[in-house]
Amino acid sequence: MRTMVAAMLCMLFAAGVRAAVIGAEVSYRAGDTVMKGYLAYDDAIQGKRPGVLVVHEWWGHNEYARKRARMLAELGYTALAVDMYGDGKTAEHPEDAGKFATAVNSDMAQRRARFLAAKALLERHPTVAADAIAAIGYCFGGGVVLNMAREGVDLRAVASFHGAIASRKLAEPGTVKARVLVLNGAADPMVTERQIEVFHQEMTAAGVDYRFVNYAGARHAFTNPDADGYGQRFGLPLAYHPEADARSWAELKTFLRDTFGR
Template sequence: MRRLILAIVLAFGGLAAVQAAIKEGPVEYKAGDTVLKGYLVYDDATQERRPGVLVVHEWWGHDQHARNSARKLAEAGYVALAVDMYGGGKQADHPDNAGKFSGEVRKNLPLMKSRFEAGMQLLRKQPQVDEKRLAAIGYCFGGSVVLEMARAGEELRGVASFHGGLATEHPAQPGKTKARVLVMNGAEDPFVPPEQIAAFKKEMESAKVNYKFVNYPGAKHSFTNPDADANGAKFNLPLNYNAVADKESWLELQSFLKQIFKQ
């Protein structure tokens, strides 16, 4: 009996030790004179260098949703950095502010690149990271950001967009996009109409980009964010969390990351 109790204690103790191995916390870095406030998460149970993944937030700004995704990536064996694209960790409390903050970045590609690349440099410098194996994922505004960075030729193995905008003023050019591209879209998302999807697919195919487009039936905008329904009701916006699409898109991402990081 004593041996059984000891075995149970050791088993639960070992589990707690594994869970406690996830290290996370805020980090500050700069793009020019702008202080950016990100969130770094990794598992210190191993000393091996592993792939790094940047997480770009929704138009609300760097928030808990982005941090939760970074934590899930760390639990899956990656080093994840939830970046700050607005500066100072700024968050929007109203769609008007969210539109203003995101618009300032979306309309200024050099600014977007500088802030994104600042996050890349920080992630590359982490001792746990294999600097040759980097990827980026993004949600909503963040999805459009990672697609723009792929179009711009950033040194990434792949980018994945969750319910992000697909339109661009800087379409992909043949031979320039190095990253593989995964787009996970809500089939009922009014912010991404069929003509935008068709234009995106044509763009990717014309530029010979290795891409995959997944449409989730019944899913609307912000389908991965559990706070979407509350925000939608509060501001009268077509935002809805979809548990099925959330789960399936995360599994799709896991498969994608394994593929691009194989070598």
């Protein structure tokens, strides 16, 4: 009897160990540039599952992006926190962050190539269903994923958290393949009422399946607990908003579940 109980306990313990989320650094190339990402998945899940790209804030590929990748893995997705700056570089000061983000956004071909390199890596992972890819982004990353949708990249869904919604190139009818979710802080001075109005007009004219959610009282970077520190240190209009953070994540979970049926 004791032997049987011990064996059952060992089996339960082993099952618990196998259920852990696995996270690992990965390197890939976009042209001549080495990109350093982070991939997370739950190895207890059998078979292939949807993949989700996570595009970082303008601070670069840091621990915050990796945390969101792990959270997605806990939901049953394989997630890749991508590197849009190259060599995994990050910024500690807004001047550097602005330079890095501007360099990417001013070269649309390079931006697309770096995003597609990450997408190809995710699609090749043995846990991923290559025809079921979504992308989410934060701040700078939110603008990136929206622009990838505008450019007709083959994505099932994109979601932007407190990201830029204005774009030099607007979506054209029939181009956008992805469902679109925008999660915005109503008190974010970086997104104007005029930009919101133009965005609604753009999405409607292009026939996009989209949803725009405004969170009252939420400022820029409302999902990041480090936002208060950044805001105070550099005099930026950033602030963490716990309620908007929780509600926007719940909105994303519903959005992905509706998209992929899981």
